[in-house]
Amino acid sequence: MNDVSLSDLRAFAAVAQYRSFRRAAEEIGTSRSALSHALRSLERRLDIRLLHRTTRSVAPTEAGEALLARIAPLLGDLDAALAEAGRPAGELTGTLRINANEGGARWLLRHAVPIFAARHPRVTLDLVTEGRLVDIVAEGFDAGVRLLEAVPQDMIAVPFGGTTRFLAVAAPAHVERYGRPRAPADLADHPCIRQRLPSGRPYRWEFERAGREIALEVPGTLILDNSALMVEAAEQGLGIAFVPEAYAREPLDAGRLVLLLEDWSPPFPGGCLYYASHRHVPATLRAFIDAIREGDPS
Structure with a gap:
């Protein structure tokens, strides 16, 4: 136990935190093979397995997680102390x-x-x-x-x-042509600007009122993956968009967009x-x- 060095502990902490020998090796400036050897040597000296290894991944064992929880703050405090010693008081780099x-x-x-x-x-x-x-x-x-x-x-x-809200918005011309939806189910009769999630799946619009929650797959032939573009498309009269309030607030205040289904859009954190x-x-x-x-x- 006494021959465990600070560099051994730094090596383990880097691998456990990044869950990657490659990323950890880059972080501490060594090769992956040297890092792997150091970790196996550390496990032998401690007589405990610290990491689960497969050909594609690495993750701390329960004992490894416990060790990381104890040493990570200590290593961080040591790094902070060394950094502060080498810079003017209060200056961060x-x-x-x-x-x-x-x-x-x-x-x-x-x-x-x-x-x-x-x-x-x-x-x-x-x-x-x-x-x-x-x-x-x-x-x-x-x-x-x-x-x-x-x-x-x-x-x-x-x-x-x-707090924030997701809002259904459309151009005034859209409302004149299609009318104003009174409930989420009415969106079935409107062209909507749909959103594609990072996973590739379309986003289901989520509404809530008086404890009742509704999630809808709305109709629409235009699909975008960016809220700012969805607002712009709505301003062009291409359909109803469902976007965070921060994106819609300025065109709503300016009258370029109309707020729809407001009573179905409660605030949330x-x-x-x-x-x-x-x-x-x-x-x-x-x-x-x-x-x-x-x-x-x-």
């Missing part, structure tokens, strides 16, 4: 990687990023936007941004932006930044969370 959906990224750019960038000019913010929900730990991100309801339960969430509960929170992420809270107008 490095890269903060965040995976976000488009709506969340827009909110951050308006409310949090300007504060963070002005306060920490030497930190690189790598903000990746995509529709699919990724494993932020396996993909090497410090945090993710999604709707609160989509965040895995084992993550720590930092809500922002208050909006976006949040989330990160793994078992990982040490880097100083850069703590600073970004501070910027979110400071810039949140809700």
Whole structure:
């Protein structure tokens, strides 16, 4: 037990967190073969299996998860202490990687990023936007941004932006031609602008009123995968779109769109930044969370 080195523990933590020998090897600057050898040697010295290995994946065992939970904060504190020793007091450096959906990224750019960038000019913010929900730990991100309801339960969430709604909207000309739907079932008589999910499946429009929930596969010959484009298509009179309120608010206020089925569109918890509960929170992420809270107008 006494010959377990700090480098051994760093190697294990990297593999356990990234769940990839390749990503871990890149992170700590060694080869995959050397890393694999180091981990097997560590398991022999501890006389316990720390990792499940297959030809395609690697994941911590129960004992590995327990060890990671204990050492990750300690390694993080050590890294933070070493980093602080080599920089002026209060100055942050490095890269903060965040995976976000488009709506969340827009909110951050308006409310949090300007504060963070002005306060920490030497930190690189790598903000990746995509529709699919990724494993932020396996993909090497410090945090993710999604709707609160989509965040895995084992993550720590930092809500922002208050509540939100999905709204059915259409151009005034559409309402003049097809009338105004009074209930979700009436959408069967309207051309709708459908949305394709990152999985490839079409999104079923979800409505709720007085505790009654309805999910519909609406008709329509136009399918898009971007909310901003759906709003633009609705403005062109191509059908009814069902989009987050943030995308529709300006054209609604300007009269280019009309709100439909409002009583079937209750508010629900909006976006949040989330990160793994078992990982040490880097100083850069703590600073970004501070910027979110400071810039949140809700």
